């Protein structure tokens with residue numbers, strides 16, 4: 001009997017030791033992963049293809065960092081007593097926008113299978129990773145501070161009715177406010193073939209990473225160095241004084257090929273018999289994108305509409321019925337995931353109803369009825385105008401890209417942000433420029 005008891009005791013003791021060893025290993029593993037320095041600009045993690053999908057299938061508590069969230073240091077960097085500079089309604093709030101940045105410029109400009117016109121389009125409308133890094137550094141060095149677009153204008157109701165006002169921003173002394181927006185953060189399939197990253201994911205460290213396929217080796221890996229979003233996250237961690245109250249940038253999203261690299265859209269041409277399979281996959285993508293949206297929102301990123309179908313609001317052929325259908329789809333498929341917004345970024349910069357400034361045609365009236373108040377186009381300066389007839393703001397954004405970098409006429413306007421000669425990436429194709437000759 002005694003022998004029996006002691007044998008049981010020994011077995012129990014051995015199991016206890018094994019369990020303790022396992023717990024010790026797990027804790028160590030977790031600490032190692034937590035220890036990944038969010039400021040490490042060179043951080044990359046190889047992953048198996050599809051593993052991000054699998055990881056996203058089971059939302060883990062690790063995706064919501066607890067007390068040690070490094071973003072808190074950004075959000076709380078400026079104390080209220082330091083915000084003593086009033087930036088009034090008549091002072092310009094500069095606004096720059098970017099398309100997705102070119103992760104592999106040599107591949108994108110010279111080696112991908114894309115047509116020449118597609119490659120020229122990339123040169124026209126995008127910047128390379130190097131250019132983007134230099135632009136961020138330059139606007140920071142010149143004293144700009146990121147502000148949330150949502151904080152710049154508000155809707156008020158007073159004796160003159162309901163209308164928009166430009167708010168007075170309280171800034172640290174010496175800083176100038178800057179809005180940054182990112183258009184088409186959808187990871188369109190065509191871009192994935194042309195040297196861009198492929199989706200945003202939440203990494204083991206709880207931060208946003210970009211998934212990328214090396215176009216040469218086809219290796220799939222996670223990176224914070226090749227995509228505009230994690231690059232800005234890292235930059236703000238390194239320079240928390242670059243952000244007012246934790247602001248980052250606003251995504252301008254379409255819906256027709258999903259959002260953020262997830263195929264969340266309802267396709268109008270689903271082959272007969274595959275509807276159930278399509279919908280099951282779509283629901284999987286919706287679940288997978290949710291933690292990404294959640295982390296983006298809790299770290300200063302916001303969302304606006306770029307219409308569902310990237311429609312041209314100025315075109316005659318885009319009639320009111322089409323705008324209505326498109327807007328409903330955006331609200332159903334994108335708004336339902338990213339939450340409400342009152343900001344609309346015109347695709348192609350195309351203004352509805354001919355002239356959105358002086359007139360309010362049926363398209364803008366409808367968009368206003370649907371809750372949009374701030375209508376952003378593209379222009380030669382950060383112009384903004386509060387409409388007098390309805391409660392709305394018209395504004396323009398500047399666009400660092402090949403067209404403006406090659407343009408001598410833009411050098412002066414952009415010099416408040418950067419020196420064009422220093423930014424221009426020599427890897428761009430030899431398409432000339434109109435810079436002044438000295």
Ligand SMILES: [Zn+2]
Nearest residue numbers: 183184347348
């Ligand atoms: Zn666009």
